[in-house]
Amino acid sequence: MPGILKRLFSKSPKKKKVTKEIATNSQTDSANARVLSRDAHSVSRKNISNSALKVLYRLNEAGYEAYLVGGGVRDILLGLQPKDFDVATDATPEEVQKVFRNCRLIGRRFRLAHILFGREVIEVATFRANHDSQPNPTQSKSSKNDLSRTSDHGMLMRDNVYGNIVEDAFRRDFTINALYYTVKDFSVIDYTHGLEDLAARKLRLIGEPEARYREDPVRILRAIRLACKLSLDIEKETAKPIKQLAELLSHVSSARLWDESNKMLLAGHAQSTWNMLHELGVAKFLFPDTIQCLEDNAAPKSAFSQFIQAALKSTDSRIANKLPVTPAFLFAVVLWEPINRLSIELKSKGMPAYEASQRAATRVMEKQRQVIGIPKRFSMVAKEIWALQHRLHNRRKKSVFSLIAHPRFRAAYDFLCLRAGDDAELNKLADWWTRYQELNAEQRNQFLNEVEHSPNKPKRRKPTNKSKTKQKQKRANGNRSTS
Ligand code: ATP
Ligand code: MG
Numbered sequence: 001m002p003g004i005l006k007r008l009f010s011k012s013p014k015k016k017k018v019t020k021e022i023a024t025n026s027q028t029d030s031a032n033a034r035v036l037s038r039d040a041h042s043v044s045r046k047n048i049s050n051s052a053l054k055v056l057y058r059l060n061e062a063g064y065e066a067y068l069v070g071g072g073v074r075d076i077l078l079g080l081q082p083k084d085f086d087v088a089t090d091a092t093p094e095e096v097q098k099v100f101r102n103c104r105l106i107g108r109r110f111r112l113a114h115i116l117f118g119r120e121v122i123e124v125a126t127f128r129a130n131h132d133s134q135p136n137p138t139q140s141k142s143s144k145n146d147l148s149r150t151s152d153h154g155m156l157m158r159d160n161v162y163g164n165i166v167e168d169a170f171r172r173d174f175t176i177n178a179l180y181y182t183v184k185d186f187s188v189i190d191y192t193h194g195l196e197d198l199a200a201r202k203l204r205l206i207g208e209p210e211a212r213y214r215e216d217p218v219r220i221l222r223a224i225r226l227a228c229k230l231s232l233d234i235e236k237e238t239a240k241p242i243k244q245l246a247e248l249l250s251h252v253s254s255a256r257l258w259d260e261s262n263k264m265l266l267a268g269h270a271q272s273t274w275n276m277l278h279e280l281g282v283a284k285f286l287f288p289d290t291i292q293c294l295e296d297n298a299a300p301k302s303a304f305s306q307f308i309q310a311a312l313k314s315t316d317s318r319i320a321n322k323l324p325v326t327p328a329f330l331f332a333v334v335l336w337e338p339i340n341r342l343s344i345e346l347k348s349k350g351m352p353a354y355e356a357s358q359r360a361a362t363r364v365m366e367k368q369r370q371v372i373g374i375p376k377r378f379s380m381v382a383k384e385i386w387a388l389q390h391r392l393h394n395r396r397k398k399s400v401f402s403l404i405a406h407p408r409f410r411a412a413y414d415f416l417c418l419r420a421g422d423d424a425e426l427n428k429l430a431d432w433w434t435r436y437q438e439l440n441a442e443q444r445n446q447f448l449n450e451v452e453h454s455p456n457k458p459k460r461r462k463p464t465n466k467s468k469t470k471q472k473q474k475r476a477n478g479n480r481s482t483s
Contacts, residue, residue: 129163
């Protein structure tokens with residue numbers, strides 16, 4: 001048990017009844033909260049961003065309840081620095097907007113207020129309730145559809161029924177995410193035995209797991225992501241339905257899966273998360289073509305599998321070293337084999353090599369974008385990285401100069417180094433580019449001259465009569481094709 005949690009429990013906090021206000025508001029009999037006073041836990045204002053504190057104090061001053069909740073409380077109790085801070089309140093989003101000028105309301109499925117402090121965003125959510133609860137009178141003007149709507153698959157398409165803190169706690173996903181911290185008396189309130197699970201390092205869904213996954217299949221991804229990020233065990237009953245229900249992810253919008261896959265792959269734990277997604281049978285609903293290729297070549301040490309593992313590992317280590325990463329690179333990696341396969345297939349049907357690789361890149365990327373809504377600005381970068389892989393083979397002076405100045409050169413070079421794996425030829429090529437980059441301008445010139453005069457110098461094809469005629473025609477047509 002980590003020191004912090006030992007301290008947390010060694011003071012055997014009094015199991016107080018929840019405050020009168022909460023108990024009378026509660027519509028459930030589960031308001032037997034454990035309340036940890038300030039001296040019994042490690043959440044300090046020093047660990048909370050000033051912006052989050054401002055939001056908490058300002059909502060309290062305006063007469064509303066306000067609590068820090070979610071990752072903010074959970075991570076501090078685990079001795080980690082939270083990535084962001086989430087606030088829960090009894091103010092409706094519109095009421096929150098009246099308190100903060102720097103506020104914008106977002107989301108339809110789950111309506112939220114974002115309070116903006118420069119680049120920091122504090123997410124403020126109104127307490128949610130069960131969908132069979134009586135609608136709150138403040139919501140009566142809205143149509144029922146705007147508050148609560150379920151799809152044919154049992155998925156919640158709208159989750160905007162407001163309630164009180166106790167109901168809110170039971171609407172959250174995992175017990176460790178339902179811990180509330182208040183700046184009124186600096187206590188931490190736990191309705192769902194989250195503190196015990198945190199101490200035992202267990203990730204447990206609140207309520208009946210199958211029903212909770214059906215309501216929102218993204219909880220499957222959140223379970224895997226949080227287990228890997230925080231090194232937690234997924235509790236047995238929470239883990240059990242994952243394999244069987246993973247296919248429900250195919251009903252989740254591609255925009256939401258884009259957000260979630262970014263959180264899974266760009267938070268410093270990409271390798272373990274990818275492996276768990278694969279082991280639990282979830283990955284095939286996110287990366288169908290990639291998993292197909294991996295399964296066709298079942299050897300765990302296949303070149304493609306090694307390439308993916310190397311890229312995930314390198315992404316994690318770049319994040320640990322605070323180096324920039326882009327999702328475009330990882331998508332380029334995981335789609336590399338599907339593209340090569342399709343390209344070979346197209347060539348075998350007589351398509352010229354260049355056209356086949358372009359066509360394959362477009363088709364595979366478009367298919368992937370139907371599942372995970374990769375924005376165009378990233379899918380374009382992935383395509384550039386692929387196109388440069390072919391150009392990296394050409395070491396003529398002119399080509400090298402233009403390649404090295406290309407904005408994607410560095411990504412394409414990293415991609416080559418990783419995909420080289422055990423391939424001797426590709427390693428030789430990667431070494432060449434490594435060496436070239438280490439030289440100064442004068443040495444580079446000399447190095448390239450050696451290539452130009454080496455017996456292995458890439459030969460330019462002699463133009464055939466047919467292509468000579470084509471070139472002549474092109475010249476005669478002037479700039480038409482480029483204008
Ligand atoms: P992170 O460190 O990634 O921010 P987090 O748990 O804070 O982790 P958020 O996406 O910021 O994740 O969500 C804040 C809180 O909102 C969660 O801790 C949880 O209580 C609740 N929550 C988020 N997504 C869901 C969901 N799909 N179903 C139920 N509750 C959710
Ligand atoms: Mg959060």
